[in-house]
Amino acid sequence: MENKANDQGGSPFQGKGPGLSTGNVQILPAMQMSGSAFGPEDTRPLAAHDRPGYVLCRYVDHFIDTGAGPVPVVRREPDRGDRLSTIAVRCGIRRHRYMVSPGLYGIGTPDASSEVLVTANFKLTFDHLRSSLGSVSAWILVLDTRGVNVWCAAGKKTFSTRELVNRIQESFLEKVVAHKRVIVPQLGATGVSARQVEKLSGFRVVYGPVRACDIPVFLTSGRKADKAMRQVTFPLFERFVLTPVELHGALKMAGITALVLFVLSGIGPGIFSFHAAWERGLVSLAALVTGLISGAVLTPVLLPYIPSKKFAFKGIVMGGLCALLLVPMIFKGAGGMTGAAALVIFSIMVSSHLAMNFTGATPFTSPSGVEKEMKQSLPIHLAGVLVSAGLWVYSAF
Amino acid sequence: MKDFRYLEDVATLLLDEQKCIGCGLCTEVCPHAVFEMHENKARIVDFNACMECGACVGNCPVDAVSVSPGVG
Numbered sequence: 001m002e003n004k005a006n007d008q009g010g011s012p013f014q015g016k017g018p019g020l021s022t023g024n025v026q027i028l029p030a031m032q033m034s035g036s037a038f039g040p041e042d043t044r045p046l047a048a049h050d051r052p053g054y055v056l057c058r059y060v061d062h063f064i065d066t067g068a069g070p071v072p073v074v075r076r077e078p079d080r081g082d083r084l085s086t087i088a089v090r091c092g093i094r095r096h097r098y099m100v101s102p103g104l105y106g107i108g109t110p111d112a113s114s115e116v117l118v119t120a121n122f123k124l125t126f127d128h129l130r131s132s133l134g135s136v137s138a139w140i141l142v143l144d145t146r147g148v149n150v151w152c153a154a155g156k157k158t159f160s161t162r163e164l165v166n167r168i169q170e171s172f173l174e175k176v177v178a179h180k181r182v183i184v185p186q187l188g189a190t191g192v193s194a195r196q197v198e199k200l201s202g203f204r205v206v207y208g209p210v211r212a213c214d215i216p217v218f219l220t221s222g223r224k225a226d227k228a229m230r231q232v233t234f235p236l237f238e239r240f241v242l243t244p245v246e247l248h249g250a251l252k253m254a255g256i257t258a259l260v261l262f263v264l265s266g267i268g269p270g271i272f273s274f275h276a277a278w279e280r281g282l283v284s285l286a287a288l289v290t291g292l293i294s295g296a297v298l299t300p301v302l303l304p305y306i307p308s309k310k311f312a313f314k315g316i317v318m319g320g321l322c323a324l325l326l327v328p329m330i331f332k333g334a335g336g337m338t339g340a341a342a343l344v345i346f347s348i349m350v351s352s353h354l355a356m357n358f359t360g361a362t363p364f365t366s367p368s369g370v371e372k373e374m375k376q377s378l379p380i381h382l383a384g385v386l387v388s389a390g391l392w393v394y395s396a397f
Numbered sequence: 398m399k400d401f402r403y404l405e406d407v408a409t410l411l412l413d414e415q416k417c418i419g420c421g422l423c424t425e426v427c428p429h430a431v432f433e434m435h436e437n438k439a440r441i442v443d444f445n446a447c448m449e450c451g452a453c454v455g456n457c458p459v460d461a462v463s464v465s466p467g468v469g
Binding site for chain 2: 151154155161186187190191192193194207225230231234304309310362363364365366368369373
C-alpha cells in the first residue's frame with residue numbers, strides 16, 4: 001500500500017489523489033481552535049486545507065509558514081483513537097499498515113533555529129516521539145521506512161543514508177532551518193553513515209539518545225548524551241509489551257497444530273472415533289495452550305530470571321514448570337502415564353520453540369548466536385514433537 | 398547490557414586497531430557499550446555484548462570495523 005507524498009515539505013494528507021505541490025496552492029492561515037471533521041464551515045478551522053481526495057489527519061493542529069511552504073504542526077498528545085490503535089497494533093492487528101506520510105512536520109513553535117528530529121513513518125514511533133518531547137519545539141523529519149520502526153528499518157536499510165538524504169532534499173530543509181544539523185536517533189545508526197549524509201546533503205548528523213524521552217535533556221545539555229542515554233536496556237514492561245505480538249505470530253501455526261491434534265486424538269482401536277477426537281483432542285489442546293503461554297508470554301516476561309543463556313533452553317525450563325502444573329489436570333483425560341508423558345513432551349517442545357523465536361524480538365541477541373542456537377534446537381524440537389505424536393497415538397490403544 | 402547476556406564467543410565483530418583514527422563514533426553509536434576509547438584509539442571492551450547491529454561498521458570513517466550478521 002504505497003502512499004507517496006510528492007509535496008514539498010511532506011504531506012499530512014492521506015489519499016489516492018495525485019501529489020500536489022503545496023508551494024503553488026494558496027492556503028489560508030489556519031485558526032487556533034481545533035474542530036471536528038464534519039460540520040458547518042465556521043466550526044472547521046482547517047477547512048481551507050481541504051483537498052479533493054484527501055483527508056486531514058487528526059494529529060495536525062495547524063500549519064506554519066516556512067521558507068519551504070506550509071508545514072503541518074502536530075499535536076503533542078495522542079487522542080483516544082491513537083491510544084486504541086496503539087493497543088491494536090501492539091496485538092499485531094494491522095501492524096503492517098500503520099503509517100504516517102513521510103516528510104517535514106513541526107511541533108510546538110519551531111523556527112529557523114529549532115532542531116530537526118529525524119524519525120520513521122511507523123505511526124507508533126511517530127506518536128511516541130511527539131508525546132515524549134515535553135515542551136520542546138522542533139522540526140520532525142519523517143523518513144519513509146514503509147511503516148517500520150527506526151531500529152528494525154535501520155537494520156533492513158530502509159532507515160538509510162539514501163532515504164535521509166532524499167528526504168532532506170525533498171523537504172527543502174535548508175530553506176526551513178538556519179543551521180546544518182539533523183538529529184538522528186542513535187538506533188538509526190545501523191542504517192545511516194553520518195559521514196556520507198554530510199557529504200551528500202550538507203547536513204551534519206548528530207546522534208541523539210536511544211530513548212525519545214531523553215531528547216529534552218539531551219537538547220538542553222547542549223546535545224550531549226550520557227552513557228545511560230546511549231545504552232539499550234530491556235526492562236520488564238518492554239518485554240511484556242512484546243508478548244501479544246508473539247502470540248499473534250504463533251496463531252496460524254497453532255490453529256493448524258490444533259487441527260492435527262484433533263485428528264491424531266481420534267485414532268484408536270476403532271480406527272477413528274470422532275468422540276475420542278473431541279475428548280482427547282481437548283486435552284491435547286490444553287497442552288498446546290500451556291506451551292504457547294509458557295514460551296510466548298512467561299519466558300519473555302521472566303527472561304532474566306530463567307537459567308541458561310540459550311532461549312530454547314529457557315523455554316524448556318519454563319515449559320517443564322508449566323507442565324508440572326498441567327499434569328494433575330490432564331492425567332485422567334490423557335488416559336494414564338503414556339498419554340501424559342506425550343503431552344508433557346509436546347508442551348515443552350512448543351514452549352522451547354516459541355521461546356527461541358523470541359530472540360528475534362530482543363535487543364541483545366546476535367544473529368550469529370541465534371543461528372547457532374537454531375542449528376542445535378530445531379532438530380530437537382522436531383524429534384520431540386514426532387516422539388510425542390507417536391506416544392499420544394499409542395496411548396489410545 | 399550488563400544484566401542481559403547472550404551466547405559467548407559467537408559475534409563476528411572485528412576491529413582493526415591499526416586503521417583506527419580515534420574519532421570515537423563507534424563508542425557513540427553502539428547500543429551496548431562494546432567499545433571504549435583508550436589512548437586515542439577504540440578498543441573492544443565487551444565482545445560478548447555485541448549483537449551485530451552494524452552501527453559501528455557504517456559509521457567508522459576508515460572502515461576499521463567489520464561485522465557479518467547474516468539475516469539481521
